[in-house]
Amino acid sequence: MSQYPKLVIDLKKLKQNARTIVKLCKKQNIKVAGVIKGANGLLPVVNAYCDGGIKTISSSRLEQLKKVREMWPSAETLMLRIPMRSEVDNLVKYADISLQSERETLTKIDKICVEKNCQHRVILMVDLGDLREGFFNEEELYNAALQVEKASGLFLEGIGTNLGCYGSIQPDETNLGQLCRFAEQIEKNIGRKLDVISGGATTSLQLLLKGGMPSKINHLRIGDGILLRDMEYYFDFALDEMNGDTFKIYAEIIEKKKKPTYPIGTIGVDAFGNRPEYVDEGIRVRALLGVGRQDIGDMTKLHPCDKRIKVFGGSSDHTIIDLTKCSNDYQVGDVVSFEMEYENLLYATESPYIKKEYK
Missing domain, CATH: 2.40.30 (Elongation Factor Tu (Ef-tu); domain 3)
Incomplete structure (x- = not known):
């Protein structure tokens, strides 16, 4: 006899969703970091992501990234939440890349990486008005970028932003254009191109579909937009190729x-x-x-x-x-x-x- 309540997960449809998002973003030279925290890191969901072409697995919970690292040692992992000082040892162990916004935390990560003879990749977060994480002061951002660039145990992967999760601010050509201008100034300061300009999460998909995504944006962190179609209820867009009943x-x-x-x-x-x-x-x-x-x-x-x-x-x-x-x-x-x-x-x-x- 069946037991209820029950959650039924269609892995085939989930894999199709991942493949559709990867293909959509690839047309505009955007890489997708697949966020698994919405499904609490369920391993069959991670497997569907990988089968659907997701190369980077992302979460705000190190415990989930630890499981990913154990099951898929070759998978690239990205820590989404700014790390607590108490978890930086595990951060270096289980995450290849992390989002950062505190210089003292960066100093601590650098010290651990030097001791372990490894290098941790960093995406510096910029607060463009949603008022959650990120550098709000422009000069502080530039100074942090120089700090990471000079650190032996860190590599400055790029910069990014988050929009919509707290302040309900929608990504648009103006605020993401500002992110691109910050990236250009950092590139001038350090004398090289940044690998990643991360233009947000699922809320940025509507801008991509409308053709308004700045060309310098080359990275998005997508979870909800792969797992569900619920964002279509709140934003004026539709992705009919996607499954909403995964x-x-x-x-x-x-x-x-x-x-x-x-x-x-x-x-x-x-x-x-x-x-x-x-x-x-x-x-x-x-x-x-x-x-x-x-x-x-x-x-x-x-x-x-x-x-x-x-x-x-x-x-x-x-x-x-x-x-x-x-x-x-x-x-x-x-x-x-x-x-x-x-x-x-x-x-x-x-x-x-x-x-x-x-x-």
Whole structure:
């Protein structure tokens, strides 16, 4: 008997997605670093990336890169999150390249590399207004570039930026053009070309598709754009060659009843301290699913495969759906399926309470 909730991963479609993104980027001389953190570094997912032509495997978690290094010793690895001082020994061990924005951390990495007689490749991050990681002061960036260039244990691979993950700033010709101008000045200062000008992550795909990507950008860090198609809901683009159902969540109905849609009594906060707004839609056929926020994050971002199902919300262990308009007469014990967005995937691949099944 099948166990639920269950996450079904179609590895063939995932490999096709990786191949499509690699081909799309190659047309504009852009290399792809395949980000695996959205799927929590599941090894079959990494294998699908490699089969799809991804040469560089990227994550913000060194634990995931360690597994990659053990399974695929020849794979190039890229650490995405600025490293903690406490993990730089393992950084040098498991990552070929890392994103950096602190000069004291660079000094510590250089010292370790000199002791180990090795060299670590560095991409200096620039904050172009999204206000997460990166050098914000131009002169500090140039000084850091000179520091890395002179260091015996470091190699200045290039510079990069992140846009959209915190400040919701969209990549465009203006901000990525500024990144290119910074790169040109650094190249003038050090007397050679940089190997990498990394123009962001999946949020930069929409600019690429619209033909607005500056020609000097030659590197993108893509995860969500390979795993899912959810970014198309938020940006004005579509990649019809991609599969949006590479990951599906299946959950079992544990209760089905007719109930009101507006809570009865004095409304305070929910289990997470939020004050949701409720809409009175009258009496509806409501069902509870045996999966909740602890397993999938915000369940309202799920996309039911049966388009007549509506997701109302839920709690840590339950998801509430509306079955009123369904032609299928769902009963307790039946299973419903959903496509998902990035947040749902991040939670579901990590949850020990969700069975993983590979196609």
